[in-house]
Amino acid sequence: MLRDEDNKYCVDCDAKGPRWASWNLGIFLCIRCAGFHRNLGVHISRVKSVNLDSWTPEQVQMGNSRARAVYEANLPDSFRRPQTDSTLEGFIRAKYEAKKHIAKQCN
């Protein structure tokens, strides 16, 4: 999975070469965002090191670009990823906890 072009950048902040992953969400993260994902709690995101743990294909079916299509469906094209710790954590909470940017159902 890490060889995929798709997963060479952190799904949340675009940092290069993510070494962490949320295996229940199926996304790759930098160490900073992995910390914020830990803060969300395991009911939302289960973070593991990519290096130390073995992975099964089922655990990483999503991948970063599909995850962005789902969790960032309503983000404007002009959106710029937050880069400071506090704004980045707020973005991650809005994205996965409140699901603020997710594609809305029609009903």
Ligand SMILES: [Zn+2]
């Ligand atoms: Zn990141």
